[in-house]
Amino acid sequence: MILGGVFWPLVIVGLLVLLPAAASRVLPQLLRFAVLFSLPIAISALLVNLFFYPGAQTVIFRLGPITATAEGLSFAIEILCRIAAISGAVTLFYLTTKPSELVLDLERRGVPARLAFVANASVQTVPAMAERAQVIVAAQRARGLNTEGSVWRRIRGIVPIVGPVMLGSIAEVEERSMTLESRGFTHPGRRDLLWSPPDALWQRLLRWLLVVGLVGVTIAHFVGWL
């Protein structure tokens, strides 16, 4: 009874998230990342619904003044299923799609080059800043900064690291923007792209099938079939 309402959603998650992840050989990473990202919200959703579901009657067990109910558990599992679907889909996308290819394809489909550049540069900046932060952490540690130990000590250690990371990045912005200008970045009009990401017929068909499936599931939900 408890799993009855989530049988089909679980099947869909299995078919559309876990199966493609396994085929792409990223299933272990997907499970790890998806669980890590969704764990805090999943735990809170489980506890809140299990113990505080309004109007629930079927008691599973009591824990002092609070009561775990079957209705709450059932609803919590539904919520967990949705969280799993969202985090799984986002993680699958992250693990199987190179940002540069995504942006290239967006530009090929008419997204302005500047917008595509900003999107791509934003994503690419994250690992660059992480690398810079590692260098600065090493440099600050070499100068006696202690970033290990108690939480307070760790928090105090953040300030001398974040400052140089941010200031260094800001200082580079002017030179980087001048470099872009000197490389014709402000040229109006569309660019002839060097290549397009592979997009086989079966991939296009599958995408359309997903769209049709989404519409079908939505209709089925509203007419009460799902």
Next chain:
Amino acid sequence: MLKLSLVSYRYAGTNRLALRDINLELADGEVVGVVGANEAGKTTLCLVASGLAPRSIGGTLGGSVLIDGHATADLQMHELAALVGICFQNPYTQLSQVADTVFEEVAFGAMNLGLDRAEVIRRVNEALAAIGIAELGERDPRRLSGGQMQLVAVAGLLAMRPRHLVLDEPVAQLDPEGRALVADALRRLAAAGTGLLIAEHDTDLLVGLCSRVVVIDNGSIAEVGSADEVLVDPRLEKWGVEPPARVRLARAVAAAGMTAELP
């Protein structure tokens, strides 16, 4: 030809002139070195010569800067980019950060000019070959050494086929191997007819590369002449410029009362 006539420049928010009454010409295929102490005005001269100042960074420009007869003030940045390229000293900031391969990185500027794909590919292949880094084509540009990154930056400018290149301390952050790579590449560019304006502390880089050398002191041209004359001028150190190693060695030998024939 790149021609600066009575150029003065003041940065936004300051009253002090960073450049004063600069007259300088860079003919097609000519290589001119610019030396001077820190804060003398070398970088400012590069920014003005490339049209980035004041168009991109603000400030006030006096006099005229002409590139192939066109005043930089009358040109859009993308039009300027096709005429003159600029390379800064930090190789990391030269990268677009959005290319996964050196080939794509070098193609970035040429693609921006609106060229068709076949022409871009042709130019990139030629630029990589001219700089001598064709074997790096498939590498991730963010994983290269500083010297290799700088070569990629120069190749990227070259693929845009500017008539002139302005280089602001192109080897300042490089190790000896990186310096040698960039120096070789610049020699090849000069031999191919690209006009080069090179602001550089390392006078050894300028020996044998530049036909003329300009000394900048406190925003003004203190001396200009052939490289053979300027780089042995005894006043160089007074202007905050270290003479080339062979000149220092010759002086040390002479000071020790010995004589030596240097190559």
